[in-house]
Amino acid sequence: MQLEIRNLSKTYSNGVHALKDVTLTIPQGMFGLLGPNGAGKSSLMRTIATLQEADSGSITLTDVGGADLNVLTQKDATRRLLGYLPQEFGVYPRVTAEAMLDHIATLKGIANGRERKELVSGLLQKVNLHTVRKKNLGTFSGGMKQRFGIAQALIGNPRLIIVDEPTAGLDPAERNRFHNLLAEIGENTVVILSTHIVEDVTNLCSDMAIICLGEVVAQGNPNDLVADLHGKVWQKFVEKTEIDTYRAMHRVISTQLKGGKTRLHAYSDGPIPGFDAVTPDLEDVYFAKITERMEVTTV
Numbered sequence: 001m002q003l004e005i006r007n008l009s010k011t012y013s014n015g016v017h018a019l020k021d022v023t024l025t026i027p028q029g030m031f032g033l034l035g036p037n038g039a040g041k042s043s044l045m046r047t048i049a050t051l052q053e054a055d056s057g058s059i060t061l062t063d064v065g066g067a068d069l070n071v072l073t074q075k076d077a078t079r080r081l082l083g084y085l086p087q088e089f090g091v092y093p094r095v096t097a098e099a100m101l102d103h104i105a106t107l108k109g110i111a112n113g114r115e116r117k118e119l120v121s122g123l124l125q126k127v128n129l130h131t132v133r134k135k136n137l138g139t140f141s142g143g144m145k146q147r148f149g150i151a152q153a154l155i156g157n158p159r160l161i162i163v164d165e166p167t168a169g170l171d172p173a174e175r176n177r178f179h180n181l182l183a184e185i186g187e188n189t190v191v192i193l194s195t196h197i198v199e200d201v202t203n204l205c206s207d208m209a210i211i212c213l214g215e216v217v218a219q220g221n222p223n224d225l226v227a228d229l230h231g232k233v234w235q236k237f238v239e240k241t242e243i244d245t246y247r248a249m250h251r252v253i254s255t256q257l258k259g260g261k262t263r264l265h266a267y268s269d270g271p272i273p274g275f276d277a278v279t280p281d282l283e284d285v286y287f288a289k290i291t292e293r294m295e296v297t298t299v
């Protein structure tokens with residue numbers, strides 16, 4: 001099973017061209033979708049989750065029990081295979097975690113009460129919320145809400161799971177817990193993690209794509225994408241006032257404050273006099289690809 005997105009385009013009624021001929025192959029396992037704010041990630045996630053229409057193109061889930069599923073037209077069948085944690089996950093504040101999960105399980109068609117009880121209890125344990133199952137969702141922290149969000153997304157053993165910017169606003173411990181939870185999701189599942197946090201993708205994903213201004217600007221294995229940059233990223237510490245001068249002379253891909261100084265990374269096929277070679281990482285890949293399309297100010 002894999003998800004094949006071909007030539008997908010979407011323009012909103014206000015004229016924003018949010019997706020431009022997006023073509024992606026998403027295999028089983030954890031797939032990272034990276035992009036800056038407004039890149040089109042949520043538009044793509046909502047389209048895959050059957051919540052909005054595309055103008056053109058196709059999305060196919062291949063080899064589902066021997067047949068292909070047309071996500072754009074076979075919406076009910078797709079929803080039965082889907083677990084979705086949206087960017088804005090609203091909860092009913094006065095309902096307990098246990099009651100809410102039970103309700104969602106009923107909506108997802110699990111009619112047998114005993115079966116539902118076992119399922120809900122198992123999920124609450126999995127996401128480490130069993131001890132607070134009788135507490136109202138309104139009392140949960142951001143991280144607890146996100147873990148609850150994953151529990152509801154896992155109801156019905158989905159084969160396709162979409163999580164949209166799940167770790168924004170979580171403290172490091174909660175983020176770590178959330179990562180571990182995602183990593184435990186079965187291997188025969190397509191999991192799409194949409195985020196603007198490069199480290200989330202580095203930690204979790206075996207495949208990825210970067211989108212910018214509605215277009216796919218890179219896709220592949222994160223290690224391969226990093227390997228392609230070897231010998232092409234050069235570093236220099238400069239004064240903040242010098243940044244514009246360097247930008248005029250070199251292809252500066254990022255500027256970051258490090259210990260009060262500005263660390264500048266520039267892209268070049270060969271050495272740049274006065275710059276040191278650095279071992280690139282996924283953040284360099286991200287900035288190198290994004291700065292091909294738009295200006296990025298990081299300091």
Ligand SMILES: Nc1ncnc2c1ncn2[C@@H]1O[C@H](COP(=O)(O)OP(=O)(O)OP(=O)(O)O)[C@@H](O)[C@H]1O
Pocket residue numbers: 012013014016017018035036037038039040041042043044196
């Ligand atoms: N319903 C809508 N109507 C009109 N324009 C929209 C709508 N939803 C999104 N957009 C616009 O489409 C573009 C892509 O937005 P989208 O939310 O898909 O990006 P994103 O990558 O998820 O961004 P973020 O990381 O900020 O959530 C943006 O310019 C956004 O303003």
